[in-house]
Amino acid sequence: MGEIVREFVGLPSPLAGRAGAGGHPCQGVYHRPAGEPPKTAFIAAHYNVDFSEHYLAEHLAARGHGFLGWNTRFRGDEAHFLLDHALAEIGVGVRWLRDRAGAERIVLLGNSGGGSLMAAYQSQAAEPNVTPVAGMRPVAAIEDLPPGDLFVALAAHSGRPEVLTAWMDASVTDETDPLSADPALDPFDPGNGPPYTPEFQARYRAAQRARNERITDWALARLDALKAARARDTLFTLHRTWADLRMIDPSIEPSDREPNRCYLGDPLRANYGVYGIGSLCTLRTWLSMWSLRTSKCGAGPHLARVTVPSLVVHATADEGVYESDARAIFGALAASDKTLELVEDTHYLPRSRPQAADLIDAWLRAR
Structure with missing residues (x-):
């Protein structure tokens, strides 16, 4: 060189x-x-x-x-x-x-x-x-x-909204509680897989998109409410974003990748840890970068x-x-x-x- x-x-x-x-x-x-x-x-x-x-x-x-x-x-x-x-x-x-x-x-x-x-x-x-x-x-x-x-x-x-949604833990039921989970959608419950059935995969992907849309609804409503307040924007946290089924089940879109692994190692540990994409946002950053509905x-x-x-x-x-x-x-x-x-x-x-x-x-x- x-x-x-x-x-x-x-x-x-x-x-x-x-x-x-x-x-x-x-x-x-x-x-x-x-x-x-x-x-x-x-x-x-x-x-x-x-x-x-x-x-x-x-x-x-x-x-x-x-x-x-x-x-x-x-x-x-x-x-x-x-x-x-x-x-x-x-x-x-x-x-x-x-x-x-x-x-x-x-x-x-x-x-x-x-x-x-x-x-x-x-x-x-x-x-x-x-x-x-x-x-x-x-x-x-x-x-x-x-x-x-x-x-x-x-x-x-x-894309940012696409990758976040694909990685989101669909089982989250309460955005303010990092431990909340719907057992029927928990990707880390052995009763659900892996391997994950096509039916579970379809329900899980739909629930991921629904989670993204709920956060967008909340962000837009919160911004609207702030119009009458002193603040123009506010911060919020987003939990559990290392739960793409493909990270856990290598039979979904098989490749040369190591199974049960994400960029932070074990998906289960990463998902319940404190490092994740989109983990801290302003309302406008959510709308600009992460929302399926509004992000470009x-x-x-x-x-x-x-x-x-x-x-x-x-x-x-x-x-x-x-x-x-x-x-x-x-x-x-x-x-x-x-x-x-x-x-x-x-x-x-x-x-x-x-x-x-x-x-x-x-x-x-x-x-």
């Missing part, structure tokens, strides 16, 4: 200036090979995970490309996420690559949860469609976003506006992204030039990063 230059990038947001303590709201690390600035550069961002030192950054820089691991001000702050604000701040990173780093081709890399986020960015850049969540002002900066030239979905989820963080509609050359890479042993997700993403892409590739690894590609970088590099050079 040749010398890799790493440059810290800190920039203001169209919505927020530099913090009093000195930190910029938009931050990342630009990786590039030493010498002549690369003509092609990747940008990767996530809803809340820090991508500044992304695991593919050095690998793709070693193959002659720039790589900006980019963070909006919502890194580590999922509870306050707003999609339109995040898209404006991704646009800051894309403009920096074009105007300051000298990149002529921009590749939007949508990794993991970032798959739907980067699809939303390209979709908004191509055909503005994202509106502010209830009670929020429009963000002018998202009406003129610089689009990417190519799109890569890597071990990507199908689902990938499908955005992928239908992605017409640039696109690559979908699926990890066959992924613990939380399934081949059906990858094929749905591939099918939803509007690009006429699109490719689906498989790598034999788990979600973060611990064994196959050089292989994945070679694959992406070869695809890119062919275009």
Whole structure:
């Protein structure tokens, strides 16, 4: 591997200036090979995970490309996420690559949860469609976003509301009680499975969707009630979000994945623990990111506006992204030039990063 230059990038947001303590709201690390600035550069961002030192950054820089691991001000702050604000701040990173780093081709890399986020960015850049969540002002900066030239979905989820709902414990009966459970829907009750019957699976999936809808009903009613109060929004907690039946029963959508495992290990322990997606939200963040009814963080509609050359890479042993997700993403892409590739690894590609970088590099050079 040749010398890799790493440059810290800190920039203001169209919505927020530099913090009093000195930190910029938009931050990342630009990786590039030493010498002549690369003509092609990747940008990767996530809803809340820090991508500044992304695991593919050095690998793709070693193959002659720039790589900006980019963070909006919502890194580590999922509870306050707003999609339109995040898209404006991704646009800051894309403009920096074009105007300051000298990149002529921009590749939007949508990794993991970032798959739907980067699809939303390209979709908004191509055909503005994202509106502010209830009670929020429009963000002018998202009406003129610089689009990417190519799109890569890597071990990507199908969207925030979709993945949360698929992982939700459908047996929860009281959102204020983390131990409440309907025994007839408890996925960890041996009497229900695994293996889970088709009838149980159908009831469970319907109950997951119903849980999401109940929370949306409550959030909208609560926001309406706050109109007469001093507060404009409020925080709430969400319990038990590691209970996708596929995590527990390997006979459902079989793959190379290890059975009875999620990203935090044992699903039962994770589900009753304190770390989970969506575990802390404002009402508006729920509506912006997690609600099946109101969120625009689902990938499908955005992928239908992605017409640039696109690559979908699926990890066959992924613990939380399934081949059906990858094929749905591939099918939803509007690009006429699109490719689906498989790598034999788990979600973060611990064994196959050089292989994945070679694959992406070869695809890119062919275009």
